[in-house]
Structures are given as structure tokens and as C-alpha cells.
Amino acid sequence: MALLEIKNLHAEIEGQEILKGINLTVNAGEVHAIMGPNGSGKSTLCHVLGGRDGYEVTKGTITFDGHDLLEMETEERAIAGMLLGFQHPVEIPGVKNIYLLKEALNAKREAQGLDEVDTFTFMKQVRELVASMDMDDAFLHRGVNAGFSGGEKKRNEILQMLLLEPKLALLDETDSGLDIDALKVVSEGINRMRGAERGIILVTHYQRLLNYVEPDFVHVLYKGKIIKSGDKSLAHRLEAEGYQEILEEAS
Amino acid sequence: MTETQELEQLVKREYKYGFTTDIEQEIIPPGLDEDVVRMISAKKNEPEFMLDWRLSAFRHWQTMTEPEWAHVHYPKIDYQALSYYAAPKSQEELDADAPESLDDVDPKLLETYEKLGIPLHERAVLAGVKGANVAVDAVFDSVSVTTTFKDKLAEAGVIFCSFSEAVENHPELIKQYLGTVVPKGDNYFAALNSAVFSDGSFVYVPKGVKCPMELSTYFRINAKNTGQFERTLIIAEEGASVSYLEGCTAPQRDENQLHAAVVELVALDDAEIKYSTVQNWYPGDEEGKGGIFNFVTKRGDARGDRSKITWTQVEAGSAITWKYPSCILRGDDSVGEFYSVAVGNNYQQIDSGTKMIHLGKRTRSTIVSKGISAGQAENAYRGLVHIGKTASHARNFTQCDSLLIGDQCGAHTFPYVEAKNSTAQVEHEATTSKVSDDQMFYLRSRGLSEEDAMNMVVSGFCKDVFNELPMEFAVEAQALLAVSLEGSVG
Numbered sequence: 001m002a003l004l005e006i007k008n009l010h011a012e013i014e015g016q017e018i019l020k021g022i023n024l025t026v027n028a029g030e031v032h033a034i035m036g037p038n039g040s041g042k043s044t045l046c047h048v049l050g051g052r053d054g055y056e057v058t059k060g061t062i063t064f065d066g067h068d069l070l071e072m073e074t075e076e077r078a079i080a081g082m083l084l085g086f087q088h089p090v091e092i093p094g095v096k097n098i099y100l101l102k103e104a105l106n107a108k109r110e111a112q113g114l115d116e117v118d119t120f121t122f123m124k125q126v127r128e129l130v131a132s133m134d135m136d137d138a139f140l141h142r143g144v145n146a147g148f149s150g151g152e153k154k155r156n157e158i159l160q161m162l163l164l165e166p167k168l169a170l171l172d173e174t175d176s177g178l179d180i181d182a183l184k185v186v187s188e189g190i191n192r193m194r195g196a197e198r199g200i201i202l203v204t205h206y207q208r209l210l211n212y213v214e215p216d217f218v219h220v221l222y223k224g225k226i227i228k229s230g231d232k233s234l235a236h237r238l239e240a241e242g243y244q245e246i247l248e249e250a251s
Numbered sequence: 252m253t254e255t256q257e258l259e260q261l262v263k264r265e266y267k268y269g270f271t272t273d274i275e276q277e278i279i280p281p282g283l284d285e286d287v288v289r290m291i292s293a294k295k296n297e298p299e300f301m302l303d304w305r306l307s308a309f310r311h312w313q314t315m316t317e318p319e320w321a322h323v324h325y326p327k328i329d330y331q332a333l334s335y336y337a338a339p340k341s342q343e344e345l346d347a348d349a350p351e352s353l354d355d356v357d358p359k360l361l362e363t364y365e366k367l368g369i370p371l372h373e374r375a376v377l378a379g380v381k382g383a384n385v386a387v388d389a390v391f392d393s394v395s396v397t398t399t400f401k402d403k404l405a406e407a408g409v410i411f412c413s414f415s416e417a418v419e420n421h422p423e424l425i426k427q428y429l430g431t432v433v434p435k436g437d438n439y440f441a442a443l444n445s446a447v448f449s450d451g452s453f454v455y456v457p458k459g460v461k462c463p464m465e466l467s468t469y470f471r472i473n474a475k476n477t478g479q480f481e482r483t484l485i486i487a488e489e490g491a492s493v494s495y496l497e498g499c500t501a502p503q504r505d506e507n508q509l510h511a512a513v514v515e516l517v518a519l520d521d522a523e524i525k526y527s528t529v530q531n532w533y534p535g536d537e538e539g540k541g542g543i544f545n546f547v548t549k550r551g552d553a554r555g556d557r558s559k560i561t562w563t564q565v566e567a568g569s570a571i572t573w574k575y576p577s578c579i580l581r582g583d584d585s586v587g588e589f590y591s592v593a594v595g596n597n598y599q600q601i602d603s604g605t606k607m608i609h610l611g612k613r614t615r616s617t618i619v620s621k622g623i624s625a626g627q628a629e630n631a632y633r634g635l636v637h638i639g640k641t642a643s644h645a646r647n648f649t650q651c652d653s654l655l656i657g658d659q660c661g662a663h664t665f666p667y668v669e670a671k672n673s674t675a676q677v678e679h680e681a682t683t684s685k686v687s688d689d690q691m692f693y694l695r696s697r698g699l700s701e702e703d704a705m706n707m708v709v710s711g712f713c714k715d716v717f718n719e720l721p722m723e724f725a726v727e728a729q730a731l732l733a734v735s736l737e738g739s740v741g
């Protein structure tokens with residue numbers, strides 16, 4: 001059984017159709033890259049998968065790990081093992097990063113019938129992860145994303161992913177805005193998540209991320225549809241030629 | 252359903268303290284005239300000077316009119332329809348004195364406070380349960396039912412007792428300080444309180460003494476159709492310090508009930524008073540029916556040099572809140588602080604803020620106000636920073652933030668600044684924000700329920716104020732906030 005199966009997905013925002021029949025299957029163990037010009041619907045797809053209000057699915061089905069995803073609330077999807085890494089992580093002033101991490105972990109543990117994580121074990125684990133992301137402990141005690149630089153916000157998303165160990169990570173342009181060193185750190189984080197039991201979807205504009213995290217499949221999303229799929233060579237082709245030729249080919 | 256509609260559903264609260272205690276009470280008939288004032292004074296066995304003080308307040312009150320400048324609306328109060336004194340009967344039999352020990356207290360009363368989570372058994376407190384190391388004075392309707400840890404405090408020289416006991420046992424202190432911060436004719440509600448106040452708490456911390464524990468008073472309105480008028484007086488002599496907390500709840504009733512309290516604080520040289528309030532009077536139902544009218548005058552006099560007064564308040568209840576805990580910074584280098592979280596939901600109306608009156612040299616004040624509005628609530632911050640001619644090099648910093656939940660509530664700020672001295676430094680920052688769909692989606696996508704997500708955003712918004720609460724109560728305040736914004740998930 002596929003981890004994620006999207007069939008003929010149509011979705012609209014404020015009455016305007018943005019996704020126009022998406023089909024995509026992600027199996028455990030696979031890494032998929034989704035590319036496509038600005039405004040083609042990549043973030044919209046992520047938000048629909050995350051169950052955001054205001055994004056109305058008008059047609060199609062999505063199953064995730066055996067669940068009918070469209071019947072689930074956002075938090076239920078998270079607890080079932082989906083993690084959305086945001087293109088633009090929002091600031092939540094006054095809420096300490098460490099507090100959110102703990103609450104998120106405990107929400108998941110509670111659903112699994114486990115006790116709350118004990119503070120000592122938790123702190124130890126978080127400190128290790130923070131160090132692996134080349135971040136300073138001070139970030140844990142700052143407000144969630146509050147005043148973080150663009151790159152810091154993205155590292156923070158990966159940090160959350162590493163802690164929550166999702167079955168499916170949906171990373172929307174996690175590589176945008178990263179300097180060269182940060183790109184490496186983030187890529188290493190993603191590679192650590194890679195595993196036989198996990199699926200990863202990377203939304204990206206650039207080959208440079210895919211140099212570090214080699215995808216099994218590459219899809220081109222254009223005007224709300226996947227117009228072409230292939231292996232990692234498709235990304236190389238896009239990098240070399242741009243979208244024009246492939247778009248013409250597809251139409 | 253849109254996120255906004257869901258948020259609105261989410262903030263529908265349920266009031267957990269709305270039960271009534273079925274206890275025999277002595278309530279005097281409704282109505283207010285000089286005879287009533289005399290009757291109250293007589294019931295308390297008060298000395299002559301107190302009766303005179305009450306009567307002159309009453310006469311003054313009769314010449315005054317109810318203020319209308321606040322950003323609140325309510326039907327006219329019929330002061331003749333209220334009863335001005337209610338006491339649990341068993342209490343009455345004890346000659347209106349506070350009981351000597353808990354054994355004299357009606358078990359039903361103790362039960363009431365247990366239900367509210369306030370332990371009045373010293374043994375329970377000592378056993379290390381919730382509220383450890385906090386001395387409690389419990390005021391039920393018009394009278395104080397018990398004060399815990401009196402002996403331990405007395406060892407340190409601290410007096411902590413009901414106001415009635417203070418009048419009886421320490422009349423010289425009452426004479427010296429009563430009405431020196433909030434004069435009996437200060438404003439309409441303060442004058443009314445001065446005439447008919449029934450009980451309250453009294454704290455006296457002598458020179459050089461750091462009060463060894465947190466002090467707290469829990470006010471409970473129970474009787475129907477009665478007004479509650481308590482009066483609190485806290486005196487910290489030279490170099491003394493004390494931290495005091497008041498909490499309040501009331502049963503759920505369809506009619507509005509009037510609560511008009513007065514609090515006076517006096518801090519002499521180098522003294523420090525920290526006064527924290529967690530106000531959770533019944534706010535009325537979702538349609539705005541019932542609830543407490545909370546018209547309160549609180550003022551601290553930083554009389555001595557280098558003295559410090561801090562007001563911290565979490566205002567979650569009441570149908571109407573009209574309250575401006577203020578500081579008169581009289582001593583040189585004295586400091587005034589005001590930290591406030593005011594939450595309004597459904598049809599609650601809040602007009603609250605502070606006055607910082609700078610008179611001494613190099614006086615400093617800080618105001619941090621966090622207003623949260625949900626439902627159809629109206630939440631106004633009203634603040635005055637006055638820098639007098641004599642207050643050279645005075646400084647004020649004001650931060651005034653509003654958070655809106657949904658789009659039918661209102662937030663207003665009325666900051667006034669009067670600087671009569673050109674060396675003054677006054678800074679004001681204000682923001683208005685909404686709990687955004689982005690924030691809610693972000694947190695929910697991390698596995699938090701809508702309620703938890705909302706509480707997280709709101710408590711993050713209030714963090715600067717919660718940090719100022721005594722440790723024991725910060726948790727309580729956070730929980731109260733969660734309850735206030737609790738409701739069915741859309």
C-alpha cells in the first residue's frame with residue numbers, strides 16, 4: 001500500500017480553482033521532488049495536504065497511510081505522521097520554541113498512548129538535534145520564529161521534523177534563503193530522515209538541494225497539474241534548459 | 252466553516268465557579284440611607300470614628316453622580332434595590348467577629364472554598380498541596396470567614412487579618428492610614444464603598460520586615476441581590492516588603508451584581524508592595540445576561556523615597572470591569588509598575604488601565620497592558636501618565652498591546668500623557684494584532700488541538716505579564732485564561 005496516494009485532486013481557494021487534477025503516489029522509502037514555476041500550485045498542494053481551512057477540495061481523493069486524509073483535521077493528520085515544513089514559517093511571539101517542541105511531541109505521544117516525555121530525556125534529545133542543525137541553544141528559548149532570519153526559520157522547521165520523526169515530510173522550499181553552509185546542514189538533516197519507512201516530498205526550485213538529497217522521482221507542476229514526471233535527470237534538464245521546452249513538450 | 256468562525260466557537264466559555272452555596276444568611280433589607288450605614292457599623296461593633304467616617308462618606312456620595320466617561324454601557328443601577336450587608340448566619344451568631352479557628356466555620360463554607368481550589372486548612376497547606384506557603388484570608392459575601400497562618404505571620408511582626416478585626420484590634424493604624432490614598436470622596440464608587448464597606452483584608456508589615464510568605468485573599472460573592480463592598484489596606488513601613496494576591500469568583504446569576512471595592516497601598520521609604528489580582532467574577536452568559544459589575548478603585552501611594560509598588564492583574568471575569576490600579580510616585584526615586592492582562596469574551600466590557608502620577612524626582616514607571624478581545628467584547632485601555640512640575644528626570648515606558656480573536660470584538664486605547672516637567676522621558680508603544688489563521692494552522696500542523704493552539708498564542712501574547720506574577724499564581728493565571736477561552740471546537 002502506498003504511503004500517500006493522491007487521485008485526480010481538484011482544489012480551489014475562494015472559488016478559484018488552483019489544483020486541477022493532481023495524481024501522485026508516494027511509497028515509503030521514496031523521495032519525491034516537486035518543481036514548477038512560481039504560482040503553479042506547489043504550496044497550495046502542501047496546504048491542501050495539511051488540511052488548511054479555506055482550501056476546498058472539490059474533487060478527488062487522498063489516502064495517507066490507510067486513512068482517508070480528507071476526513072481528518074489538520075492536527076489529526078500531524079498526529080498520524082504528516083509534517084508540513086512551511087515555505088514561510090509564521091512568527092508566534094512569546095511562545096518559546098522549546099515549549100512548542102515539547103507540546104508537539106507530547107501531542108503525538110498522547111495519541112500513541114504514551115506518557116509525556118520526561119524533561120531530562122527531552123532536553124538531551126533536543127540539544128543533540130540543535131547541535132546537529134548547527135544552531136545555538138539560545139534558539140530554544142526564543143519565541144517561535146520570532147525575529148529569526150529566513151535561514152534560521154528553515155533550520156527550525158527541519159529541527160521540528162527531526163524531533164517529530166514523521167512518516168511523511170512535506171518540505172515546501174526548505175532550501176530557499178539558505179546560505180551554502182546552511183544548505184548542507186539542512187540537507188544532512190533531510191538525509192537523516194530518509195529511510196525505508198518514510199516518504200519525503202521536497203518542493204524546490206533548485207538543483208543544488210537535489211545534489212545533496214537525491215530524489216527518486218521528480219515531478220513538474222504547472223498550472224495546477226503534474227505535466228511531467230521522471231527520475232533525477234529531469235531536474236538536471238530543468239536546471240540546464242529552464243521550463244520553456246518541457247512545457248512545450250507537454251502541451 | 253472558516254477559521255474565523257471556528258475561532259469564535261472556540262472562545263465560547265463555560266464558567267466553572269457558577270455554583271451557589273446553600274447556607275443560611277443574614278441579609279439586611281434592600282435600600283440605602285443613613286440608618287443602613289449606622290446598622291452596618293453597629294453590626295461590626297465599630298468605634299465612633301469609623302461611624303463618623305462612613306457617614307461623612309455617605310453624605311458626600313449623595314451629592315455625587317455616577318461617572319459616564321468610561322467606554323462601557325449598562326442599564327442604570329438602582330442603588331435602593333440592593334442589599335448592603337450579607338453574612339453567613341453561623342457567623343452572625345459569633346457576634347460578627349471572625350471565627351477564632353476553622354472549627355467555628357460552617358463546614359459548607361469550607362466546602363465552598365475547597366471547590367474553588369482554595370485550601371483553608373492550614374494542615375493541608377502545610378502538607379505541601381497547591382498554594383503552599385501562602386496565607387489566605389477568605390471573604391464570603393460581606394465578611395471574612397477565616398485567615399490562615401496568622402500565628403506564623405505574627406512571629407515576623409506581620410499583621411494579616413480581616414478589616415473588621417483591624418478596626419477592632421489596631422484602630423490607631425486604621426485611623427492613621429484609612430482614606431489617605433483613596434479619600435472617602437474620591438469618586439462615586441469609592442465614596443459608596445467608604446460608606447457601606449463590610450469587610451476586606453488588612454496587612455501591616457513593620458519596618459525592615461520581609462513578609463515570610465505570599466499573602467492572599469479570596470473574595471466570593473454568594474448572596475443574591477447584594478452588593479459587595481470590600482476594602483483592603485496594605486501598609487509597608489520603611490524597608491518592608493510584601494507580595495499579596497487577590498482572587499475572586501461568584502455564582503452564576505441572571506441579574507447583575509455590583510461589586511465596588513477599594514484598595515489602598517502605602518509604601519514608606521525603601522518599601523516594596525507587589526499586588527497581584529486574578530479576577531474571575533462571573534462574566535454573564537453568552538447573551539450577556541447577568542454577571543458582575545466590577546467598579547473598583549485601587550491606588551498605591553509610593554510615599555517614601557526609593558519605594559516601589561507593582562500592580563499585576565489578570566482580569567478575566569465580570570460583565571463590566573471599571574478599574575485603574577494606580578500609583579502615586581511621591582517619594583524620590585520611587586517606582587511604579589502596572590502589568591495587566593484583560594480578557595473579554597461574549598458581551599463583556601472592560602475599561603481598565605492605570606494612572607502613574609509622578610511627583611518625586613527621578614521617579615520611574617512601567618506600564619505593560621495586554622488586552623484580549625473575543626466574541627462581541629469591548630476592551631479599552633485607559634491610561635494616564637502625569638509628570639508633575641517637581642518630578643525632574645521622571646521616566647515612563649508604556650507598552651499597550653491588543654489581541655483580537657474573531658472580527659466582532661473591539662479594542663480601544665486611550666493613553667493620556669501630561670508632562671509638566673521638560674526633563675521627563677515618556678515612551679509609548681502600541682500594537683493591535685489578530686490571532687492569525689497562519690498561526691493557528693502552523694500550530695495545528697504540529698499536532699496541537701485548536702484549543703491548545705489558541706491558548707498557546709494567547710499565553711505567548713501575555714507572557715510579559717505572567718512573568719510578573721508570583722510563581723504560585725502564574726500557573727493558575729494561565730489555566731484561568733485557558734478556561735476563559737474554552738469552548739466547543741467547531
Ligand SMILES: Nc1ncnc2c1ncn2[C@@H]1O[C@H](COP(=O)(O)OP(=O)(O)OP(=O)(O)O)[C@@H](O)[C@H]1O
Nearest residue numbers: 013014016018036037038039040041042043044045
Ligand atoms: N488566498 C488566495 N486567494 C487567491 N489566490 C490564491 C491564494 N493563495 C494562492 N493563490 C493563488 O494560487 C496560485 C498558486 O499559488 P501557490 O502559492 O500554490 O504557488 P507556488 O507554486 O507555491 O509558487 P511559488 O513557487 O512562488 O512558491 C497562485 O496563482 C496564487 O496567486
Ligand SMILES: [Mg+2]
Nearest residue numbers: 042043044087
Ligand atoms: Mg510556494
